Amino acid sequence: MIGYVTLGTxxxxxxxxxxxxxxxxxxxxxxxxxxxxxxxxxxxxxxMLMVIAPADGKPATVGNGVMVALAAKDKAQVDAVxxxxxxxxxKDEGPAGPxxxxxxxxxxxxxxxxxxxxxxxx
Numbered sequence: 001m002i003g004y005v006t007l008g009t010x011x012x013x014x015x016x017x018x019x020x021x022x023x024x025x026x027x028x029x030x031x032x033x034x035x036x037x038x039x040x041x042x043x044x045x046x047x048m049l050m051v052i053a054p055a056d057g058k059p060a061t062v063g064n065g066v067m068v069a070l071a072a073k074d075k076a077q078v079d080a081v082x083x084x085x086x087x088x089x090x091k092d093e094g095p096a097g098p099x100x101x102x103x104x105x106x107x108x109x110x111x112x113x114x115x116x117x118x119x120x121x122x
Contacts (some may be wrong), residue, residue, distance in 0.1 A: 004039060004048040005068050007114040008060025012038065014111055015051040018088050023049065025081045026118075028071060037121040062113040069117040075104045082106030 008014040016038050020030070023040045030048070032039035037052040048066065054060050072078045075096075082096040085108040091116060096106030105119035 002047045003088045004050055006037070006050045006052045007068065007110070007112070008062075009051045010060050011111070012036070012051065012053060012054075018110055019049070019051060019091070021088055022081065022084050023070075025084050026072065026077070032057055060112055062109075062115070066086075067107075067115040069105075069119055072118050072120045075082050075120050078104055078106055078118050078120050082108060085110075085116070085118075 001116055003060070007015075017042055020040070023029075026042070028040040028042050030038060031041040031048060035048050036055075039048040039050040041048040043075040049070075050088060070081065072081060076110075078098045085106075086092060093107035093109055096104070097119070098104050102121055105117050105122075107115065107117050109115050
C-alpha cells in the first residue's frame with residue numbers, strides 16, 4: 001500500500017550520507033535522485049524512503065507524532081541498524097530491545113529530528 005515516505009531535510013548532503021550508510025544495512029540503495037530529493041529502496045515496486053527539501057522553500061520541520069518504521073529481517077538486523085544510526089550521529093529515542101512478547105524495536109532521530117523506528121515482529 002505504501003509507495004514512498006518523504007522526510008524533510010535542511011541539509012541534503014548530510015542526510016544522503018546518513019541514509020546511504022543506514023539503509024545499506026537493510027539492503028537498500030539509492031533508487032531515485034533529483035535536485036531536491038533522494039530516494040532509497042530495495043528493488044522495483046518496493047516502498048521507498050526519501051529525503052526532500054520542502055517544496056515551499058521554508059525550513060523542514062518535524063511532525064509531532066510522525067514516525068517512519070523500517071522493517072528488519074530479524075532482531076540482529078534491528079540491533080545493527082539502531083547501532084549504525086547512533087554511530088552516524090542519530091539521537092537515541094529508545095534503545096533496541098523487546099517491546100512486549102513479539103515486537104523488538106529501536107527508536108532514533110536523524111540529524112533533522114525525524115523520528116524512525118527499526119523493528120522485527122516475531
